[in-house]
Amino acid sequence: MAQTRRQFRQYIRQQRNQLDETIQMHAAAQLLSQCQTLPELAISQHIALYLSNDGEIDTQPLIELLWSQGKQVYLPVLHPFSPGHLLFLHYHQHTPMMTNKYGIFEPKLDQTQVKPIEQLDLVFTPLVGFDSQGHRLGMGGGYYDRSLARWFATGVGPTPIGLAHDCQHVERLPTEEWDVPLPKIVTPSRIWHWEFKH
Template sequence: MDKNEIRRSLQVQRERLSKSEVESMSREIVFSVQSLAEWKKAREVLLYWPIKNEVDVTPLFHDALESGKKIFLPCCRKDEPGIMDFGVVRAEEDLLHGSFGIKEPCRSKCEFPDVVSPDIMIIPGVGFDRRGYRIGFGGGYYDRFLARPQKSILLAVGVCYSFQIIDEITVEAWDKPVQSICTDKDIIWPE
């Protein structure tokens, strides 16, 4: 199967999950992320706001708020497909429904620094392979961000349900792997 066929198949499986399955599996994934030394010592974290039965990482958002971490969330640029800016979010009230129905940082309430180099990034995906490569929704947003010249990011962590781990994804020149993947069953460390 090509990437589009894999994407469609995995999206259908994810859409069929019940609310309780999403909650249960997401809870295990959040525990896995919280068990990482890099999460515990991170001062700056990049998260996302879940949609369409994605892994619910909102407990990580609240954990980061409570522990005083600086939180970045993506905000899609209007009229520039594939480009995201990252706003510093200090409360859930700083978020508005933006592109694709996703909660995003409000541009008038949040700071949007030119350089964003979090200690840890939590990245969603429609699917991942064991090498750390991902299939997203197809817009290339995270690949573009990962390809930017930046200060070092301590760890880029993909999060997904165990059924979203596939044997191998065909890789394009612009694809960038994550260094770790947390699922509801295990933590994968690609070589």
């Protein structure tokens, strides 16, 4: 199972990294159009996003749209004392940034800027791959699975929505019991939607 998941990650990341700049820009514009139709986005004020990395679909246009609408944007930061967990910090044009241990930009830790996840309305999650049942394959650290575990168990907390390129879809992924499936995943060509009973 672990080997297969690793192979899936390798294969999908390879596909994603082969997308050239023009395709990436076009995909980001299409993703933005799809996201603008989300009813969840219209009613949300406090929204967690992430900065694209490793060939991920570009989230910058979406972040800038939210800023222009006066919405509050938050980014994940690796928890300094609780390994495997995330904090979400308020993010604006002048937020001081740093590189975390994975080489990903994140806001410099400032406790006054932390928003408890229960107070977020929406969490856009990165993913390596997803399947036709709504299962999400992350990078393997389990950060988002832990962050979203309460929502998955009870339905309480911010709604998670995945963002991905179309090439990140596979028919079926190998899953583990701690994996948190997503109710919606947005790609440039469509919005995938599943019903989950909590």
